[in-house]
Amino acid sequence: MENISQILPLIFPLIILQLIFQIFTIIDLIRRPKEELRWENKIVWGIIILIFGILGPIIYFIFGRK
């Protein structure tokens, strides 16, 4: 277990970076009119952005808009 606690602070920048990307993407999602989104569904996109880690924002920015 002590190993894990050693690892965490070092892996921290990665988690922070991913969080920043996800927050940035969620803000874009919230501000964008629903009509501009594929499937016109903010909830679905919100879930995609949050659960797929770094891939969520990437998928959103490639395929999210009509």
Add this chain to the structure above:
Amino acid sequence: MNVIETYNLSKYFKEKKAVDNLNLQVEEGIVFGYLGPNGAGKTTTIRLLLNLVRPTRGSAIVLGEDITKSKNYLRKIGFLPDVPNFYNYFTPREYLEFFADILNVDKKRIDEVLEIVDLKREKRRIGTFSRGMKQRLGIAQALIHNPSLLILDEPTSALDPQGRKEILDLILSLKGEKTIFFSTHILADVERVCDRVGILKEGKLLLNDTIDNLKKKYSRRTLYIEVDNPQKLFIKLKEFPWVESLSLSNKNGILVKIKDMSLPQREIPRIIFQEDLFLFKFEFLEPSLEDIFLEVVS
């Protein structure tokens, strides 16, 4: 001077001859209505003129340049396709700024054209626009570089009556300033704004004339006569070779279609006189463009 001249211009696709030996002249400064049923080859003609497709045969001179040799003439053409598509992520202003930039047009012109099409205060992205708004923006982008020739492909066909009126008013307001070549299958539009029409069917040009001439040429061929006993006149007229068809209409009227107009004008009064009929009405009917169109196309 002619702005467009085509010489046996032809475009054959595998399955059909879209444009076949087209010889078309469009004079400078007029509004030319390019009329034809759907699939007649109107859009293909326009694509040929704009260098989007290459002719199978023949050639064309547009604005003094041979279109198979040069592309400079395109700079002096404004084009609106039948279904215009834009970069949806831009606002109208940003979209026009892009064209002003690549065509070295003064930025002031953007305001001018936005004013013309009434989109000056529109801040939304083009992706959210209605069909009518897109059509107006389409005209704005066609005007941005102040072209001398406007080519509009079916500018009114997908619009509601209000949108149609706006576009036609726009065309009317540009009349005289620019040569306008527009294709349509809506006759009422042609009648409202055009000086000349060309009628196309199955890739062939059937006629090219002014609207006035057309009406003159085709009008004198239908007579409406009212007498007290139309049946009697009907039987008499049937015998004459210059009568093409006859039909009774109303209570006292007869519609007479004639092959040429000189003889009937002298002979019909004589018949009425001989048969001792009362003449109530004798009239040459003005045909609508629709009648002419149907007659030419069939």
Add this chain to the structure above:
Amino acid sequence: MILKLMRKEWKEIIKTGKFYALLFSFLFFAISSPAIAKFTPEIIKSLINSQQTQGLIIQIPPPTWKDAFLQFLKNLNQIIFIVLVIVFIGSIAEEKNKGTAIMVLTKGIDRSKWILSKFIFQLLVSFALLSISYILCLYYTFLLFSNFPIKNSLFSTLLYVIYLFFFLSLTLFSSSLGNNTIQSLGIFFGIFILLNIFSIFPNLNSYNPLYLSTLENMWITSYVELKEALKPIISTILLSFMFIFLGILHFKNQEL
């Protein structure tokens, strides 16, 4: 003219958000690659320890900067490669498909300039992001492994630049031939699979652009003789120019 057209491409990828997809991929994998290389063995170790398997002796060699850069190259050749292709492949085909291209081209804009502006733009954006990503990866590798392997990693990344040039040329070619994104992707990966099949033949292999990715790894693990690298570099560049030339030629004669 090309510069002005490129400005529109820039506005496009910003306004459509595609730029962020690229930026996130390049930044994230620059940092994650060294991190994963560093921590994977430790995580395995801690898992083993926590499962009370003291009796087992498992030898895991300590990771080095080499693992970090191998991981980075792997990401560049897989996920970043795919993101780049998907973002850029529609640029010509979709404009043809949607009819936005004719609005520009019927105003007398030269077709080659139009297509080249897109290609040069894609090249510049990819190159800029790759440079940032490389520096970031280098820095993070230094933090985790106390090693700053400039020479090997730089040569390896330069080989990737040539490879990038190649697959962007192939993207242009596919986008010029295809009538929409899906068709273009089909053409792209069709040719890509063909190159993979060709790499079976050992005497052709050294001319294959895909061989560059093997060389990239070799530059990290050991080093590469210049003579050996020259063949694939030259043939890749020649192939790239061929695809650019054919793509433009096809587009110039295409009926829109």
